[in-house]
Each structure stands twice: as structure tokens, then as C-alpha cells.
Amino acid sequence: MKSAHSKTSITGILFITPLVLCIVSVLIYPFANGVWLSFTNKMFTYERYQVIGWENYLRMLQDDLFWLSLQHSLKFTAVGVLGALLLGLLLALLLNRKEKYVAFFRGLLFLPWTLPSIVVVLTFRWLYNDFYGYINYILLKYHIIDMPFNILASAQTAWIGVLIPLIWCYYPFVMVFLLAALQSIDKNLYQVAQLEGATKWQMFWHITLPSLKPSIIIVAILETIWMFCAFDLVFLLTTGGPAYETLTLSLYIYLKAFPAKDMAYGMALAVIMFIFLIVFTALYFRVMGSRQNYEV
């Protein structure tokens, strides 16, 4: 057995090489190069640039839009993750039944996660529309509002208008994740509790929730990472407007690097975002690590 392993070591290296080459050339090298560029003054595709040290980072400290976008990102992430968790948990509890048709509904409720972002944006822009959108139509019909309004056009409500589709796209992951966790809870626990005369609410509070806790933490961290970096939906819905009210950090990175052509500054912003992600990811690994051994 041992000889088989030492013999196959070369095959192992051969099999892993394409992956390592790919990951290094399309992920690690470009990103490392990008980090280096954040210490230069590279503009768009011009190859004439100088190393300027920490200047981009110092500039950031005095950049009001950077602080604003960071604040928005944190706000969006907090509300978005909470929303997706709550909706996902409620639906997982609702779907946790043995009936055959539940699989059909689970498939339907999974739909938003599979949709291309451009389709989600197109659909919501249309629903929000103040002339022929359904939301205004229903609100006006039942006299909830008197004047048609577009949620994305007003500075006070635009961020809610962005968060709704964001939560809508991300709850299905929470739902299926927690549903899997729910189904792995030992059924005997509930039977014992029932014999002891526990109410449904007590069972939820003392059995279901504690059993779900580790899964909830993991899914919350994953959702935090995704929501913090969300780009497509926000960009295509509002491009950060009106009046920078929905400008998030990912949008600011893009707007600086592409429309404003300041690649180096955009990359410096990306490095800051990366640092936030390292913190989230470290948290993820710690939680995972405490649950299972990493032996592979």
C-alpha cells in the first residue's frame, strides 16, 4: 500500500498541475499584480506610470465618497443579510414537511437564485416603474398611495429598492442550506419533547434553533461575503444614484477604475475591500474548523 502511494506521487503532481497553473495565472498572479499597481499612478491602459507608494491609500482617507460608499456597503450588508436569513429561515421551516409536493415548491422558491442578474434588474425596473409598473398599479388601485412614485428615483427610498431584489436573489441559498440542516436534526428529540408535554414553540426554541445555530452562522458569513461584494444588481439598477445614495464600495471601485479611468486608485479601493473579506473569511474558517476537521 505504501509503495503504491509513493509511486503515484508523480501522477498526483501531474493531475494537480493544470489546476494550479490556471489558478495562478487567472487569479493569484493578476491579483498580486493588481496589489502592486495600487502603489502606482497607472491610468487605464497607459503603460507609463510611476510608483507613488502609499499615496492612493492616503488619498482615500480624505475621500468622502470612499467613506460614504463603505458606510453604504456595511448598511446594505447588515440589512440584506438579516433579511435573507429571516426569509430563508421562515421558508425552510415552511418547507420542512414530508409531503411529496414540497419538492415542487422548493424548486419554484429556488428560482430567484438561478436568474441572471440582468433579468432580475430588468424585471424589477419594470415592476417599480411609475407609469406601467405593477407595484404602483396595485398601490394606487387600493388607495395606499395617491401619486405614482418610483422607489429608485427618490433619495430616501432608493436603497430599499435595491435591497429588495438583492434579498430576493440571495434568500434561496439560505433556504436550501437551512432546510438541509433541519432535515438532519434527530427526530427522536421531538418525540421525547412531545412526551414531556412541550409546546411547539418550546420545541422550536429549545431544539430546532440550537441545532440550527452552527448552520445559521456559516450561512450568515457566506451571505455577508456575497452581499458585501454584490455588484451587478446595484450597478444595473441605480449605478449608485440618486445623489450617491446607493453607492457601495464595489460600485465605487468600478466607477473609479473604468468610467474615471483611475485603475490604480480603483485597485487600492479593491485592496481595502479584500482586507474586509479576509476578516470575514477567517471567521468562516474558524467556524468551519471548530465543526469539522480539515483532514482531506
Next chain:
Amino acid sequence: MKYKGTWLKSIGYFLLLSIVTFIIIFPMVITFFTSLKPIGEVITAAPTLLPQHFTLDNYIKLFKVRNFPQYMYNSLWVASFTAILSLMISSLAAAAIVWMKFPGRKLVAKGILAAYMFPQILLIIPLFIMCYRLNLIDTKFSLVMAYLSFSLPFSVWMLKTFFESIPAELVQAALVDGCSYWQVLHRIILPISLAGITTVVIFSFVLGWSEYLFAANLITSDSNRTIAVGLQTLLGYYRTDYALLTAASVTMSLPVYCLFVMVQKYFIKGLTVGAVKE
């Protein structure tokens, strides 16, 4: 009496589930039905949910419009190559991680999980610069390359969980009988993990089909555009023709959804197994 009570309860549950599902996926229900309405029924003060006259005109019009078939072809091209390359590279790598010894194996396994969480927005600037330097801007290949950085970590992770469920004794026995690793991969492992492979192919395909950020920035000419950016272009030209736009939305998302539903079970298992392992 008690029997009647449970019967009523399960009807109530079914109704509750139906209503909740309908409300939540309402945006897509309305998109689907609108794509089947004649244009006159779409822009109206009192829209109905179901079309009064069903029609496929919007779809026929869509395929005659500008470069829409070209966009679909480009997306298909990019998505297929992403899927094929992902599968080839990740199946070899997952096999190596699960069954073979090589230096840095644990580092690779952990790195894969970290790479899986690496967001696109952090990579768009450096990949754009790299593609520019390599003269790859406005080629479909640049997109395949960019998508590999996202599809590979997922694919390796997914296949790894599938391969781990294959008993090591089976592999050992085949090796003792004189099979090469290549033969083992082909004759034993790939047939068993067909579900995992389908999932990986579909995930990578869907990524290539629907991705927006890279498709919008690495491609500059209309003839190389993929469907996600093509749809955005249509949105500019046909601002108010929601009958046409919803038809385009359905055309773009229905195949994706059907593919996901096909592998739903395995997909969810793969997504959750890393974390819900007891």
C-alpha cells in the same frame, strides 16, 4: 373527528405554501405571462395577470431583432468552453486531492475554498489589464479565462465531495488488479460520480451564460457580445417594449432554470455538504 382535523390542516398547509410561493415568485410569473401577451395588453392602465390573447409574436420578433441570435451563439460558445475546460481540469485535480499524495495537498484544498469566495469585483481591474497586455480584449477566449477563475474552485470542491463518497477500497482493488490511475478515473470514478460531473458542467455553463461584469468590460464589439450584455443593449433600444424585453428575459433564464432543476438535488447537496457535515 381527529382525522378530519389533520385533513383540513394539510389543505391549509398546501394553500399557505401556494400563496407564499406565488407572492415571492410573482415577478417571474408576471414576466412569463407578459412575454405571451400582444403588445397592446402590456402597456395599459389596467394590466391583467393572464394574457387575454396568447401569442408567440414577441419571441418571433425577438429572433429577428438586431443581433440577438448572435448574442445567444456567443454565450453558448463561451459557456460551453468554460464548462468543458472546468470539467477537465477540476476532475483531474479533485482526483489528485482525494486519492493521491503530492506536496502541498492540504494547502491546495484550503486554497480552493478560499478561492471560491473570491469576488469578481476584486478581479475585474487586474484581469482587464492582463487581457489588454496580452491583446485578448474583445475575444471570447478572454471571457472563458476569466470564468475559469470562478468555476474551477467550485468545481473542484464539488467533485471532491463526490469523490470522497467513493470507497477507497474500490480504487485500491482496481489498482492492485493492475489498472492505471487513468483507467481508474475513466472506468470507475467518472461513471459513479456522473451526478457530480453533471452538476459541475451545469454550474460552469450557467456562469458563462449569465455573467455580466466581465462580459461587459472585456468585450467591446457588438458581434462578440454575450446575451447578458446583449439584453442590456436591447433595454436601451427597446426601452418601453416590455413585451419584447420579457420575452428576452424568459429566453435567457428558462434554459438556466431548467438545468438547475435537473440537478437541484445534487447541487444543493454539493453546496451544503462542506458545511452541514455532521
